[in-house]
Amino acid sequence: MKRAIRANFDESASAYDAYEARTGRFAALAERLAAEMEPRGRVLDAGAGTGASAAAFATSADALVALDASLGMLRENPTERRVVGDFDRLPFRDATFDAVAFTASLFLVPEPAAAVAEAKRILRPGGVVGAVALDGWTVHGGDALAGLDRESRSPASTDEVVAALDSAFETTTGTWSFDSSGDDLRAFHAIPALAARLYPELPTDERVVRATETLADVEGPLEQHWRWVVGRVA
Ligand SMILES: C[S@@+](CC[C@H](N)C(=O)[O-])C[C@H]1O[C@@H](n2cnc3c(N)ncnc32)[C@H](O)[C@@H]1O
Structure with missing residues (x-):
């Protein structure tokens, strides 16, 4: 599955940047x-993608490292230090980072607990980990995707992401909600790697077309919800 996720993101950079x-x-x-998180020192932007998350962490970091499994995404990332790598086998020595941030990336792995164990391994005492995971879209308070012919799954559920972090760190958590729209929803699912949440088995082009068709009539004041978790090394 991870190979498919990486290949899907390799094809996603331009649609990702458009969204x-x-x-x-x-x-x-x-x-x-x-x-x-209030990250300081040496910070890992884990699942850094094309760089949308970089500026937020670069501000307070002494050194920022951008890691991603997808070369297609990472080559667009302006961060100076970039590393191709997988969350499950981080190519860093033990206790060499002060912060690890998974911005919209930890819910994309089949086994968040393995990625969390790796994050813990590379963190120094007093280090901090943070993650934010998609928690759905609603319209007038109900599931915006209800009743549509789709799968709408992540490799890992938001609850699995939270549970993995809870079992390894002392955590705090909450939800952020953003005003959104049917057009935003369609632009999100025009990203091949995210259309794969709806139709994981279809080839790229068919998947995006199918997602666009399925979501064509979703309208109204939507909200997009994200669950965040911050954990500290005890
Ligand atoms: C939704 S994008 C988020 C990118 C960036 N953090 C941002 O906020 O724009 C998720 C990123 O996680 C990466 N990713 C997914 N699974 C990964 C894994 N197992 N190891 C490393 N990176 C992974 C993808 O390649 C993709 O670039």
Whole structure:
């Protein structure tokens, strides 16, 4: 599954950047996460993508390292220190980071507990980890995707992400909600890697077309919800 996720993101950089240019959502999530984490010192932007999350962490870090499994995403990232790598086998020595931030990335792995164990391994005493995971879209308080012909799954549920962090760190958590729209929802699912949440089995082009068709009639004042968790090394 991880190979498929990486391949899907390799094809996603331009649609990803189009969504980010439209909404600024990933930069906003990273700013909120950084405000909760207060990262200092050597910071890992884990699942750094094309760089939307970088500025939020670069501000307070002495050194920022951007890591991603997808070269297609990472090559667009302006961060100076960039590393291709997988959350499950981080290519760093033990206790070499002060903060690890997963902005919209930890819910994309099949086993968040393995990634969390790796984050803990590379953190120094007193270090901090943060994650933000998509927790759904609502319209007038109900599931905006209810009744549509789709799967709408992440490799890991938000609850699994929270549980993995809870079992390894002393955590605080909460939810952020953003005003959104049917067009935002469609732009989000025009990103091939995120359309894969709806139709994981379809080839890229068909998947995006199918997602666009399925979501064509979703309208109204939508809200997009994200669950955040911050954990500290005891
Ligand atoms: C939704 S994007 C978020 C990118 C960036 N943090 C942002 O806020 O714009 C998720 C990123 O996580 C990366 N990713 C997913 N699974 C990964 C894994 N197992 N190891 C490393 N990176 C992974 C993807 O390649 C993708 O670039």
